Amino acid sequence: MRGVVCVAITWLLVLSGCLNPTESDVEPLIEEGPLRLCNGMEILCERSYDNVTFPETHNSFATHEDGIYYPASNHETGFQSQWDAGMRAFMLDTHYATQSNEDTDEVRFCHGDDDRGFSPCFYGEVSPGEWLDSLSQRMNESQNDTVTLLIENNVQADHLFEVINASIPSTNWYVHQLNSTWLTLSQLIDAETRLVIFWEQAANDAHPYFHDFGTHSWTTNYAEEETEDMNCEIYRGDGNQEVFHMNSWLRGPLGLSDPNRAAEANDVEFLVERVEECIELHGKRPTFIAVDWWQDGDVVEAARLANQMDTPAET
Numbered sequence: 001m002r003g004v005v006c007v008a009i010t011w012l013l014v015l016s017g018c019l020n021p022t023e024s025d026v027e028p029l030i031e032e033g034p035l036r037l038c039n040g041m042e043i044l045c046e047r048s049y050d051n052v053t054f055p056e057t058h059n060s061f062a063t064h065e066d067g068i069y070y071p072a073s074n075h076e077t078g079f080q081s082q083w084d085a086g087m088r089a090f091m092l093d094t095h096y097a098t099q100s101n102e103d104t105d106e107v108r109f110c111h112g113d114d115d116r117g118f119s120p121c122f123y124g125e126v127s128p129g130e131w132l133d134s135l136s137q138r139m140n141e142s143q144n145d146t147v148t149l150l151i152e153n154n155v156q157a158d159h160l161f162e163v164i165n166a167s168i169p170s171t172n173w174y175v176h177q178l179n180s181t182w183l184t185l186s187q188l189i190d191a192e193t194r195l196v197i198f199w200e201q202a203a204n205d206a207h208p209y210f211h212d213f214g215t216h217s218w219t220t221n222y223a224e225e226e227t228e229d230m231n232c233e234i235y236r237g238d239g240n241q242e243v244f245h246m247n248s249w250l251r252g253p254l255g256l257s258d259p260n261r262a263a264e265a266n267d268v269e270f271l272v273e274r275v276e277e278c279i280e281l282h283g284k285r286p287t288f289i290a291v292d293w294w295q296d297g298d299v300v301e302a303a304r305l306a307n308q309m310d311t312p313a314e315t
Helices: 001-015 081-083 128-141 158-167 185-190 257-265 269-281 301-306
Strands: 054-057 089-096 107-109 147-153 196-200 210-212 217-219 243-248 288-291
Touching: 054 128, 054 147, 054 301, 089 128, 089 288, 107 158, 128 158, 147 158, 158 210, 243 269, 257 269, 269 301, 288 301
Parallel strands: 054 089, 054 288, 089 147, 147 196, 196 210, 217 243, 243 288
Antiparallel strands: 089 107
16 A cells, blocks of 8 residues: 555656656556467567468378378378477368268378278378367467468368367358458457368358368469479469468479478478568468478478568568
């Protein structure tokens, strides 16, 4: 009580002109709250979603930790390690555990294609419920983070909806109107629509939150033989759209992802140089930097540096 009286008297003297305040004279009456960080950076909060660079793992679930081994694997460690490192965008593949049983309970994350007469889940599978429950938990713990899923979908749209909705309610999924301005991260956070979903198939009117990847965005080439072959040219999708993926992984024997040269493709300096090339060519930073074997190199650091770069639209 005595302290409050002293502060009040001091301010009366200041207002009367009898005392000039200094930092040592008066304790601040109002303490500033913590700065708001969106996806870990204050400067990202007022940027539109398409103008933020997110670090992304390709085939995020296909990891040794999850029991999927080379040649079907793309990483050593799974979701928890990826999230803790700063990954906020994830590529996923959905298939049925067996091709003869198309049911929601049979949906799995598996790496491969169905054209060989058997399910690619033969090489290993991950429970989408467990994976997505982990994502939901971490998103709930990180209320200022926006997350993206890009799904190579090989199951019925209703089944995909049911699987994701069971872990993360669809009320928290963002619906983007084609050719409209993307919301800022702050707007996505305040609207509680922090999950953005793309899939690699045509739009479905019954499921507008599954954004057609080739219509709402575009991508660079991927799985080149050498890093010198990588560029920022439009490979597929609509090049008029603002959202785009800068893919960065090399292929080895039989066209498979090459773990032996991941450090080369994921090198921070190399990735930053590619980002600069993309900015020069397209006037904006890539929305995603996608990699394999993410623990080699540092794609998270590269994305952080990309988000600190100036672009023509911001200068």
